[in-house]
Amino acid sequence: MKSVLAAVMLFIAPALVLAQPAASTAEIKPAKAAAARPSASKPRVGVRRSALKVVEEVTPIDDDVNVTLSEADLELAKRVFVGVIPCELGANVEITPSDKRPGFFLVQTKTARFRMHPVESRTGAIRLEDPKAGAMWLQLGNKSMLMSQKLGQRLADECMSPDQVTMAAMLKKNPVPSILDEPKPVVGK
Secondary structure, rough: HHHHHHHHHHHHHHHHHHHHOOOOHHHHHHHHHHHHOOOOOOOOOOOHHHHHHHHHOOOOOOOOOOOOOOHHHHHHHOOOOEEEEOHHHHEEEEEEEEEOOOOOOOEEEEOOOEEEEOOOOOOOOOEEOOOOOOEEEEOOOEEEEEEEEOOOOEEEEOOOOOOHHHHHHHHHHHHHOOOOOOOOOOOOO
C-alpha cells in the first residue's frame, strides 16, 4: 500500500508544481516599467564591453602598439629557442620569430596558437607571455613548458631543444647540490 501511495505521489508531484498560480499582471507591470526606463545616472556607451573584449582578443599582441619592449627584453628574445621543439607524450611546440616586430614570437601547438613577447624574470628563466590569451612559455636550462594561466594547466611539458637535452644529461651526471644538503668536508692540504 505504501509503495502504491509513493508511486502516485511521484506521478502527481510534477503536476502540482506546474499548477501553481502565476503572479498577477499588477505585480509584473511595475517591474517592467522600472526596467523599461533608462537610468538617468548611467550614460549610454556606444560600444559594449563584450564587443571591446572580442576586438582585444582578436588583435594580435605584435600589432598592439601599447606593448613596447625594453632593451633587456630584446636581449632576452635573442636567447629564445626557435623551431620545432619536441615535448613529452609526442607533442610539439613550434616557436617562430615575428616578421613584423623584433622580440615577438608565434608559439603554437597542435591545438593552440599564441603571439608572445619576452617578460623579465627574477629567476633568470626565459619567459614569454601572451597576456590577452593568458598563456606563458617558460624556458629553463634543462626543459621548457607551455602553460595556460586561464585554464590553470600545462599545455605542453618536458619540451627540450637540443641544447636543453645536453643540459639535462649533464644535470643527471652532476646534480646541483641542494641548499639543504650538508656541506662537504674540506680536506686539509
